[in-house]
Amino acid sequence: MSADEITILAVDDLPQNLRLLDAVLSPRGYRVLTAASGEEALAMLPTAAADLVLLDILMPGIDGYEVCRRIRTTPGFEFLPVVMITASGEQEKVRAIEAGADDFVSKPFNQGELLARVASLARVKRYQDTIERQAAELAEWNAELESRVHAQVDELQRVNRLRRFLSPQLVDLIIDSGDETFLGSHRREIVVVFCDLRGFTPFAESSEPEEVMGVLSEYHAALGELIHRFEGTLERFTGDGLMVFFNDPLTVDDAAERAVTMAVAMRERVGALAEGWGRRGHDLALGIGIAQGFATLGRIGFEGRFDYAAIGSVTNLAARLCGAAGAGQILVAQRVFFATEGLAVGESMGALELRGFSRPIQAFDVTGIDESKVRLTP
Known part of the structure; x- marks a missing residue:
């Protein structure tokens, strides 16, 4: 899997944090989209085609926990990988897990750790996309096969009716x-x-x-x-x-x-x-x-x-x-x-x-x- 296939939505109310995330990820071939608030992130999500969300917890308005909960209840995004970025301790991580987060990165983050976690979850997302695509193709094939079977049964019944007389x-x-x-x-x-x-x-x-x-x-x-x-x-x-x-x-x-x-x-x-x-x-x-x-x-x-x-x-x-x-x-x-x-x-x-x-x-x-x-x- 190449990094240039991966789109990351970074969400943080501090511009300097967004610039830092972009500076770390973009040179590795990741496509980085940024949102300065939870509201902006949720508005972008339907069209962003994001493979992973890097989500700050403490933000004015909708905080990271609520954004994560809404992502988890949005059809089509229930399994979108979410990485919480937090400077807090274990209690915040427990709340993040309860909200639906998949992983954590601590502030100030280690670049190597961030890249490793992003790559790991992005790989999981790609596997999930492959499974969903194959399931859709299988459903399409099954529908086509069912249609063909119905057509063949109808044709057989038609032929049998004709052969009767x-x-x-x-x-x-x-x-x-x-x-x-x-x-x-x-x-x-x-x-x-x-x-x-x-x-x-x-x-x-x-x-x-x-x-x-x-x-x-x-x-x-x-x-x-x-x-x-x-x-x-x-x-x-x-x-x-x-x-x-x-x-x-x-x-x-x-x-x-x-x-x-x-x-x-x-x-x-x-x-x-x-x-x-x-x-x-x-x-x-x-x-x-x-x-x-x-x-x-x-x-x-x-x-x-x-x-x-x-x-x-x-x-x-x-x-x-x-x-x-x-x-x-x-x-x-x-x-x-x-x-x-x-x-x-x-x-x-x-x-x-x-x-x-x-x-x-x-x-x-x-x-x-x-x-x-x-x-x-x-």
């Missing part, structure tokens, strides 16, 4: 761009796929909960992989029911083709699972309905629990077609069937009377797909 490819795109404007309410034409298991209700009523959960786990895993592969948007799982739509938020020019191709792949996957379920005595099969039309889409819910949903008659139509489908059957609205441009292979079911619709709905039973026209393979 969007394909991984789209989630990655949103994360990279930081754009979530698509979550706002908007209107768009979509293709909706609704499916559930035939025979699930009696199965659930007659089976143990663990067995039901095991079947659902296999079922969801099989269908979930296909939803991601065909880049569909999963709106919800409701037990054995499942709703997916295409052309939002990721716009595609082959929404009907994707929906039908995915539905055929789903039927094959669940058909394979159903063989295993059948060996365990469970009679389950997949039914699917597909419809195309305009819907209002966007985020719904409340803080901490949001979903991305499609609202409109097209979702009801897909659900009603699914309800009308038999085991292993895919029923699609006429609009969907012809939108696949020959990809879908099937036969007309004629006009179906569906609950909630005032007019009959023309529907087709999709028996397969024309492999020569497939652009996306399951």
Whole structure:
């Protein structure tokens, strides 16, 4: 530690004493500030940046004891080293200690002793300043780390919310761009796929909960992989029911083709699972309905629990077609069937009377797909 880093505030009502202190300390590289009274010293203290105070005890007005007590009760200066300069005896030193003094120098002072005490206490002050600076830096680092952790937790929660209903490819795109404007309410034409298991209700009523959960786990895993592969948007799982739509938020020019191709792949996957379920005595099969039309889409819910949903008659139509489908059957609205441009292979079911619709709905039973026209393979 070099002396030129140290600022000393010398306080004495006698000018000759201040000149003497300055004459001793300044040549050693100390920066000396002087105050001729206790009041002046206290006024200077907030801006003086003093590392140590040399304080005479006997002064008119506020004496050294009172100055020391006020220093000790001033925020930020509680540990500022104070050296009392006294010509009195032990009783004065006791009072100085009670007032908060750190050390003493007797008048007339010995220059070597004064310099040694100043250097020792200034060193302690520098150590204290270093500790305080490091504590402040640590607090700042902790605050920054806490802020980063909160930001990362928020981002993780955001990503998890997106992954609940969007394909991984789209989630990655949103994360990279930081754009979530698509979550706002908007209107768009979509293709909706609704499916559930035939025979699930009696199965659930007659089976143990663990067995039901095991079947659902296999079922969801099989269908979930296909939803991601065909880049569909999963709106919800409701037990054995499942709703997916295409052309939002990721716009595609082959929404009907994707929906039908995915539905055929789903039927094959669940058909394979159903063989295993059948060996365990469970009679389950997949039914699917597909419809195309305009819907209002966007985020719904409340803080901490949001979903991305499609609202409109097209979702009801897909659900009603699914309800009308038999085991292993895919029923699609006429609009969907012809939108696949020959990809879908099937036969007309004629006009179906569906609950909630005032007019009959023309529907087709999709028996397969024309492999020569497939652009996306399951």
